[in-house]
Amino acid sequence: MKPRTLRYCQAIHEALDLSLARDPSVYVMGLGVPDPKGVFETTLGLAEKFGSQRVLDMPASENGMTGIAIGSALAGMRPVLVHQRLDFAILAMDQMVNQAAKWCYMFGGQQGVPLVVRMIVGRGWGQGSQHAQSLQSWFAHVPGLKVIMPATPHDAKGLLIAAIEDNNPVISIEHRWLFNIEGPVPEGHYREPIGQARVIRPGRDLTIVAVSHMTIESLRAAEVLAEQGIEAEVVDLRTVRPLDRATILQSIAKTSRLVAVDTGWPSCGVSAEIVALAAEGAWSALKAPPVRVTLADCSSPSTPALARRFFPRVHDIVNAGRRVVGLEPLTERAPAAGDPPADVPDNDFRGPF
Amino acid sequence: MSSERLLRLYREMYLIRRTEEVIADLYKEQEMRCPVHLCIGQEASPVGVCQELEPADVAFSTHRSHGHYLAKGGSLLALMGELYGRQTGCSAGNGGSMHLIDRAAGFMGATPILGATMALATGAAFATSMRQETRVTVAFFGDAAIEEGVFYESANFAVLKRLPLVLVCENNGLSTCSPLSVRQPPTRTICDMARGLGMTAVSGDGNDVLAVSQLARQAIDIARGGGGPVLIELPTYRWREHCGPGFDFDLGYRHPDELAAWQERCPMQRLVRHMEKTGVADAAALKRCEAEVQQEIDAAVRFARESPYPDESLLLAHEYMP
Numbered sequence: 001m002k003p004r005t006l007r008y009c010q011a012i013h014e015a016l017d018l019s020l021a022r023d024p025s026v027y028v029m030g031l032g033v034p035d036p037k038g039v040f041e042t043t044l045g046l047a048e049k050f051g052s053q054r055v056l057d058m059p060a061s062e063n064g065m066t067g068i069a070i071g072s073a074l075a076g077m078r079p080v081l082v083h084q085r086l087d088f089a090i091l092a093m094d095q096m097v098n099q100a101a102k103w104c105y106m107f108g109g110q111q112g113v114p115l116v117v118r119m120i121v122g123r124g125w126g127q128g129s130q131h132a133q134s135l136q137s138w139f140a141h142v143p144g145l146k147v148i149m150p151a152t153p154h155d156a157k158g159l160l161i162a163a164i165e166d167n168n169p170v171i172s173i174e175h176r177w178l179f180n181i182e183g184p185v186p187e188g189h190y191r192e193p194i195g196q197a198r199v200i201r202p203g204r205d206l207t208i209v210a211v212s213h214m215t216i217e218s219l220r221a222a223e224v225l226a227e228q229g230i231e232a233e234v235v236d237l238r239t240v241r242p243l244d245r246a247t248i249l250q251s252i253a254k255t256s257r258l259v260a261v262d263t264g265w266p267s268c269g270v271s272a273e274i275v276a277l278a279a280e281g282a283w284s285a286l287k288a289p290p291v292r293v294t295l296a297d298c299s300s301p302s303t304p305a306l307a308r309r310f311f312p313r314v315h316d317i318v319n320a321g322r323r324v325v326g327l328e329p330l331t332e333r334a335p336a337a338g339d340p341p342a343d344v345p346d347n348d349f350r351g352p353f
Numbered sequence: 354m355s356s357e358r359l360l361r362l363y364r365e366m367y368l369i370r371r372t373e374e375v376i377a378d379l380y381k382e383q384e385m386r387c388p389v390h391l392c393i394g395q396e397a398s399p400v401g402v403c404q405e406l407e408p409a410d411v412a413f414s415t416h417r418s419h420g421h422y423l424a425k426g427g428s429l430l431a432l433m434g435e436l437y438g439r440q441t442g443c444s445a446g447n448g449g450s451m452h453l454i455d456r457a458a459g460f461m462g463a464t465p466i467l468g469a470t471m472a473l474a475t476g477a478a479f480a481t482s483m484r485q486e487t488r489v490t491v492a493f494f495g496d497a498a499i500e501e502g503v504f505y506e507s508a509n510f511a512v513l514k515r516l517p518l519v520l521v522c523e524n525n526g527l528s529t530c531s532p533l534s535v536r537q538p539p540t541r542t543i544c545d546m547a548r549g550l551g552m553t554a555v556s557g558d559g560n561d562v563l564a565v566s567q568l569a570r571q572a573i574d575i576a577r578g579g580g581g582p583v584l585i586e587l588p589t590y591r592w593r594e595h596c597g598p599g600f601d602f603d604l605g606y607r608h609p610d611e612l613a614a615w616q617e618r619c620p621m622q623r624l625v626r627h628m629e630k631t632g633v634a635d636a637a638a639l640k641r642c643e644a645e646v647q648q649e650i651d652a653a654v655r656f657a658r659e660s661p662y663p664d665e666s667l668l669l670a671h672e673y674m675p
Contacts, residue, residue, distance in 0.1 A: 027483070053483060054483075058510075059506070059509055059510060059513070061502075061505075061506035061509060061510065063472070063502060063503055063506060064472045064475070064502070064503050064505075064506020064507050064509070064510060065472075065506065065510065066472070067469060067471070067472020067473050067475070067476060067503060067506075067507065068472050068473075068475050068476035068479055068507065068510055069476060070472070070473055070476055071413075071472060071473035071474060071475060071476020071477040071478075071479070071480070072476040072477065072479050072480040072483070073476070074461055074462070074473060074476070074477060075411075075461075075476070075477040075480035075481065076480060076484075077480045077483065094466055094469055094503070095469065095472065095503075098464070098466050098469060099464060099466075099469055099473065102464075103462070104671055104672065104673060104674045105447055105671045105672055106444060106447050106448045106452045106464075107443075107444045107445075107447065107448055107452060107454045107462060108442070108443075108444040108445025108446065108447045108448065108671055109445065109447075109670060109671030109674070110444075110454065110456065111456065111674070112673070112674025143672050144672055144673070146673075167673075167674040167675065168673045168674050
């Protein structure tokens with residue numbers, strides 16, 4: 001029998017639905033959570049099903065409400081806080097970094113903060129500088145936080161359930177361009193382990209370590225490379241902190257070549273961490289300098305003309321793969337009339353968010 | 354109030370006062386290797402508020418929290434252990450003076466980023482309300498915490514949800530060395546602001562433990578009875594420097610006369626005067642109580658000094674909760 005498939009947003013919805021049903025201490029809160037759009041369908045109908053006490057809207061008080069979620073967690077609840085854009089969560093850095101992340105350590109391991117903060121990262125369609133920041137490296141820099149970035153519907157469900165059941169603060173960074181991706185999702189309750197990467201495509205010639213939406217793009221790039229006779233192994237990080245160093249090093253040991261692909265910026269970013277890991281842990285295995293594929297090192301432009309160069313695309317990953325195996329880059333053909341636009345995840349996407 | 358109860362108030366204030374004086378005296382030995390924010394002179398607030406709480410009620414605080422921790426029933430041994438950085442400290446040595454906790458006593462935690470714990474207290478009260486429990490949550494903080502957005506955000510939500518929350522603002526007129534006059538307009542009080550947000554707000558003499566306890570009683574009743582959050586503003590004064598064991602008149606931001614005037618209003622002396630006036634003063638009982646407290650403190654210091662430091666192998670042990 002063909003496995004059941006869901007879209008990424010439906011997988012998140014199912015994780016929330018199941019978690020709310022299983023544990024009365026779970027509640028979901030965020031601006032627009034019970035509204036008719038249901039945070040890109042991820043919370044649709046949950047307020048009707050579980051009541052407005054457990055699935056609720058909130059004032060636009062990002063920092064205060066994060067503290068309130070933390071305080072409720074200290075009193076036994078398991079809050080899931082939702083930000084429709086990560087950029088708004090920046091208002092809550094004090095509560096996430098000073099309070100939630102530190103609580104367990106600074107009080108000598110007495111109490112964790114079982115908090116999940118979902119934050120969605122935008123891309124394209126003119127999102128601009130304050131609606132498209134992928135700041136996983138900020139959060140992954142902080143001891144005490146866990147950071148998940150599921151790329152597939154299967155992991156979106158399993159990792160979110162694991163995050164909700166974890167006794168520590170977990171930042172879930174969800175890329176907007178993943179929400180319509182369809183994939184197999186088992187029925188019922190299951191957890192994907194936080195802190196484990198996955199070899200999502202095996203290959204012998206090079207390792208592509210990717211995260212979130214860049215995992216999907218890397219899989220597409222690996223297909224293109226395969227047509228050119230290059231077999232890329234794609235490691236989907238899934239969790240940025242704690243980082244699964246063993247799986248990454250194991251893959252590099254096998255392929256001897258590394259491309260690190262991130263949805264974020266290059267400076268002090270996740271891709272830099274992966275390359276540092278390779279340098280420290282797999283130096284003698286490396287046969288070529290690693291290559292990184294990231295956002296351009298500038299703020300996010302709005303116009304599609306510049307966004308095309310700002311966001312990494314399949315073509316960039318393909319050329320990075322060619323470079324580490326010692327091949328010349330391919331020239332991208334100029335965009336032609338009739339090409340699908342480069343600033344949307346798929347042809348069905350009509351904006352505005 | 355019964356003489357027994359008055360004596361207990363005295364005892365609790367004396368415990369805080371003496372503990373901090375001992376900390377100040379021993380601090381120069383450089384064995385307590387963490388910043389300390391002493392509340393000497395401000396003892397009426399923690400004692401007056403906490404004595405009106407039920408054991409199941411909980412409290413949060415900020416950096417100047419020794420008094421709140423002790424008044425809520427936090428372990429003196431674990432406080433001293435923490436200041437000395439020992440394994441037996443209330444935070445196993447990871448916290449220091451600014452991160453006190455005693456969950457068994459309902460002291461949920463103290464952290465020093467001014468207003469942050471106000472939001473945590475609001476959240477704890479929110480949990481109580483979601484579970485339809487009758488617990489009241491108290492947040493202690495200073496006048497500068499009001500200036501952080503988290504005060505407004507927390508108050509707004511607490512009013513919106515009518516949460517069983519009591520916010521206790523100890524207004525000592527100083528944020529580090531910056532006076533209230535450069536931080537908040539003179540024509541608007543902290544209570545005005547709280548009322549503007551829809552809270553019940555009251556102000557009283559923060560150096561009169563009986564006045565504090567009366568205000569706290571009313572506030573706690575309102576909060577527990579479903580009347581929503583209440584803010585109590587308690588003007589008071591810290592005698593010592595912002596952070597550290599000494600006095601800081603050399604800095605020039607305040608004059609010794611200011612301290613002298615506030616020392617006239619010492620919360621402990623005032624309580625003794627009240628006991629004398631009402632004919633329940635018992636000098637022998639006060640002496641006995643002071644001697645007992647001193648013994649407890651001496652024992653706590655001994656305990657801390659004899660406690661082991663955490664083993665180096667514990668460095669990474671508490672990053673995550675299993």
